[in-house]
Amino acid sequence: MARQTLEVGSTIDGFLVGEKIHTGGMATLWRVTRPDIDTPIVMKVPTILEGDDPTVIVGFEMEMMILPRLVGKHVPKFYGIGDFARQPYVVMEYIQGYSLFSLIEKAPLPADEVAKIGVKVATALVDLHRQNVLHLDIKPSNIMIRDSGEAALIDFGLSRHLFLPDLLEEEFRVPMGTGPYIAPEQVMKNRSEPRSDIYSLGVLLYYLATNVRPFGLPQAQGQLKKRLWRDPVPPRKLVPNMPPWLQEAILRCLEVDPDDRYDTAAQLAFDLSHPDQIKLTARSQKLQRDSLPTSWKRWLKSKGSDSGPRQPRPQQTNLAPIIMVAVDFSDGQEALTEELRVNVKRVLATMPGVRIACVNVLKLNRLTITFTLDEEGRSIHVQRLVELKEWARPLGLDQERVTFHVLEHMDPAEALIEFASSNHVDQVVIGARASSTLRRFLGSVSSQVVARAGCTVTVVRAPRAIAEAEAEDEKMIDTG
Amino acid sequence: MRIAFFSDIHGNREALDACLAHAERQRVDRMVFMGDLVGYGADPVYVVERVAREMEKGAVALLGNHDQAAALGQSDGMNEYARAAIEWTHQALDAASIDVIKTLPMSVTDEDRLYVHSEASSPHSWSYITDAQTAERSLRSTGARITLCGHVHRPQLYHMSPSKPPVFFLPQSSTPIPLMGNRKWLAVLGAVGQPRDQNPAAAYAILDTTLNEITYLRAAYNIEKAASKIHAAGLPQMLAARLFIGR
Incomplete structure (x- = not known):
């Protein structure tokens, strides 16, 4: 692949390159300008490592496929993409606000603040899912809170558009996601489940409310699978004054079987907006993890569930x-x-x-x-x-x-x-x-x-x- | 440029007219007829004449196995329904139509695209693309970035990156699909005149070369009329019945 060198002052397809503002494992971010665009914009360029790591390239292709199709305030506004043959890039709005990542150090947050963040992120997911896109990598660093208050989701490198080919499917030797946040069905290589995003949001809310990651920081694939059978410590055990409704909502997001979670992000947003109307079940009262025999049964069940990729099912919002x-x-x-x-x-x-x-x-x-x-x-x-x-x-x-x-x-x-x-x-x-x-x-x-x-x-x-x-x-x- | 692809018309006048009218509303710049203009349906002469008219205006048309068999009157190796239809079609075609069919090429290369009726590695074998293995044979045989073919009567899309086997995708109607540049694509078109994907509506597709997107489309047509003509022509009843269920 021929590459132009990107440097301050160079011009690509009319975009004038400014300072480099972020260098990550997958991509670098540059401030850019174009005379006809008067809002701040950034150019995201994939970091091509020695040997062109296919996951990085395919993830970037997915972002190039999905971002131009998204609209609304819950995603960065899209301005242009660059061809792979020349210089791959995505130009998008620079979101003014703060990253949810910066909130982690303030955890544990009070219940009403956790709920407020939950509503914002769930609202963004409602908008995304209505556009037939699953994010599949919901975590604090991929969520921005705009100055105007709405959550905006960034980084669609692991995302899936339900009506478009899943280019990542072929890379399926390993589950794709972020260890602490990945949903059990993603661990089992199913990338067609909208409720995977609800699970990851549940992990995030748990973390914000307790300052503890419900499934730790798994380092190996075997550790990822543990969440299929071992339930997390109930958050009220860690934060005794957490109201039962918040534990109910968080643990419902974290159910292993997607059918036991909220059917839609809209329902989660609804519940967190009306905590007094949340139906409290045994989940809200739990103060201990499930017994070992119960986990053992789940472990046996999980053995037979390596399902792999599947065709998406009809959109959830129609059913619920x-x-x-x-x-x-x-x-x-x-x-x-x-x-x-x-x-x-x-x-x-x-x-x-x-x-x-x-x-x-x-x-x-x-x-x-x-x-x-x-x-x-x-x-x-x-x-x-x-x-x-x-x-x-x-x-x-x-x-x-x-x-x-x-x-x-x-x-x-x-x-x-x-x-x-x-x-x-x-x-x-x-x-x-x-x-x-x-x-x-x-x-x-x-x-x-x-x-x-x-x-x-x-x-x-x-x-x-x-x-x-x-x-x-x-x-x-x-x-x- | 927006190019419309029509495959496997199979002598179905009503389905072809419906697709052409539908495509006209989609602002199409060019047309490609992907073979099997005739065979099965009751209006082979109309379809060939209509396609020939479009060819005069710049359309491209390819040869399909049924076109070849009907022009030559050779139906060796075909099943009994296809054979009956080929024999009937051979009688029905006039000399002018046969002349048109005899000029049709097996495949056409157009910029970074290859158009061919069946599996591209050996077009004369008329092989079907039904899974990732057959798709891979086709994709590996060509340097074209996008291959378009028909022959199977079921819409499919395969994409393949350089070092991996191809991956199947079932396209949704009316959803533009970007054909990302870092891989090869094989678009198998549904049939205009005899769909077999359990959707009886006539199938075709539009490729937008500027946006680099393909859209699979469906057009409703008067199936009763096409079926009654098949009955009236004395063609096998089954060829009419299957139109209603798209199988």
């Missing part, structure tokens, strides 16, 4: 969506709330992995902005929660699959749209009250949600509403 149901308890809406429930039942019948977030908006007006602070306000809030739970009771949902939220806001549509967006809701189900001329004139809550929500919205009408609307139209004509 978060559905938000907006329930209105105003007088006279009984038929509508019933119809809403009928619709949710239909969804449940077809999607067993679905999660339902039941939402009600407690409308505030400007004069009573401190409303919830007084006795009456609190009791109304609690009353609404009780009503939401009663509404959902006939659905017979396990606590793990349903959550309840009373939002206090002056603008109900705004409250619903915000909730849907910040909780990665896949679909909103909302009732439309009987059509009236006034409502049509002002714009109903449901029509605003339809117009502005970033996801699928299903508008439900009570069976009688249509007939009533027609009757009202006739009345208008009579009097008009």
Whole structure:
């Protein structure tokens, strides 16, 4: 491979090379500029060692394949790639912020901070997985927190695009990942599992919360396999004041079988955003590792599971969506709330992995902005929660699959749209009250949600509403 | 440049028209017909004439085993359905169509690309590419960076770095796949006129040489009409039935 020498002041494809800012085992980073780009950008150039280590080259090819296809604030913005025949490089945005790596020295962090970081990283994973890309090397040094607060994922050298060839598959003599963080199925050479990223995030959260790596610093391949059968020390054993909900969330991420973890990064982000709604299981109470016979059984089971590469399965978000149901308890809406429930039942019948977030908006007006602070306000809030739970009771949902939220806001549509967006809701189900001329004139809550929500919205009408609307139209004509 | 590749049309007029119309909407600059224009379907003359018209406008067309057999009226070594179809097609083809077929080349090299109907190491053997071993034989026989072929009626993609055996990839329809420069690629196209990957829609592909991306595409077409013509022509019923299930 012919290579141009890279040095300060040289120009490649219009990029003027500035100072070298990082030299790593796999790549070097150079500041570069181009007249038409006014944000800071960097050029990443693979370090080609003696003998051209194929893993480095293929990893770089993967990055060149995947990064140009990614969009959004959770990845560096892409500006250009260089041909392998001449000078391979990737030019991308220089992310202004700090690396999560710098937080490690502050560990153990308090539970709410760990949860906050968990939400940020899980949110970035939601965005990445929705673009059909698995990161597969989630660790502190690959996560940047932007000055604006969002997490951005970097280094896609081990990543996998579910709809594109996996160039790394052929290099499969050894598992690829980072020892402390790699998921068990990656150890077994499966690179098609979105929940591998959830596992690695679980390792990261464990580390931040306890200052201990749950699986140590494995040096050899045999040590990597240990995580298939030996569970980590429960974090509450190390940090006695850790709330049970955080241990529940972390240990669920660290389940050996991906089916026992969170189905999606969106569900993890949701739980960490609403810790009081996390269903606590035996996981949250554990203070000892599993008994040796239990580990022994897992060890036997792990012996037969060397599965190797496999074709990706359908996208997880389709199987385990978060559905938000907006329930209105105003007088006279009984038929509508019933119809809403009928619709949710239909969804449940077809999607067993679905999660339902039941939402009600407690409308505030400007004069009573401190409303919830007084006795009456609190009791109304609690009353609404009780009503939401009663509404959902006939659905017979396990606590793990349903959550309840009373939002206090002056603008109900705004409250619903915000909730849907910040909780990665896949679909909103909302009732439309009987059509009236006034409502049509002002714009109903449901029509605003339809117009502005970033996801699928299903508008439900009570069976009688249509007939009533027609009757009202006739009345208008009579009097008009 | 955006090049559309159509393979294994097999005398299926409806499928060809649907793919050409679909490709037109994808802003295609050039067309390559990858062989097996005829055989199985009821409209061999229409297909050859249509392809010949495109060739006058700059399209490239290759010879397939069914084209060769139908032009010569030789169906030795074929199964009973193919043989019946070849005999029927040989009768149906006019002199002009046979002349067109006789001019078709076995393979064409175009910049860093090789176009060939079947496995490239020995095009006259009409071998199938069905796995990494057969793909490797094809890939090792050529210096071309990208090989495109048909013949199997099932979309496949193989990539091979210099020192490793090739790796299979099942392409998703409508997803552009970058053909990274540091390795060789073998794109096996699905069939326009007789898909066998359990998807009955007509298959073709577009290669964008500027973006260095290949996209496998599917076009819905009027299967009932193509099938009823096969029945009316007295061709084996099975050749019509399989169109509905893509097998």
